[in-house]
Amino acid sequence: DSGVTQTPKHLITATGQRVTLRCSPRSGDLSVYWYQQSLDQGLQFLIQYYNGEERAKGNILERFSAQQFPDLHSELNLSSLELGDSALYFCASSPTGDGDQPQHFGDGTRLSIL
């Protein structure tokens, strides 16, 4: 058990809809990272938050946004969903804001767009 909790485990919705994925980091970790894993694109870094502030941005679409709350949990919002957004979305956490430190991953949210 990595200590990182992601909810929900599965999400099924339709094109054009909006969803919110939630992540609770390990106790004591200040950074949260979001990743997308799909068959065609592999594992891609989306965005990092550190202690409530955006720290780094990767291949995140403009339709996607994230935030980290004062209690350090994070949410990833995906809007105007398209079929191609179907993927596994992982959250990871680490103690510091440095990207070259061990990250602990949750078990992901599987998003299916019908």
Place this chain on the structure above:
Amino acid sequence: QQQVKQSPQSLIVQKGGIPIINCAYENTAFDYFPWYQQFPGKGPALLIAIRPDVSEKKEGRFTISFNKSAKQFSLHIMDSQPGDSATYFCAAYSSASKIIFGSGTRLSIRP
């Protein structure tokens, strides 16, 4: 230049054999190279990581070999066991590029 090329895509090894997974990169600014192990239905878990000032690092049965001049690094699993069957991802990180993952290797260890 931001890619990390991983091979092979899949690998089958007998129990006790030494599977080797290779990765290559172009961007010389990468300065941290982790390997992750992922079981079905689970998130990736950090296995071992290396920095470019070291040519080899061992942790238990897992060894990373790093060749800075060739811009290549590889994972060796000694005395492989069926429980090692998983997908393995190499990755490379720099402060500018952030983390880039390889495409993954599906490893199967036959009993």
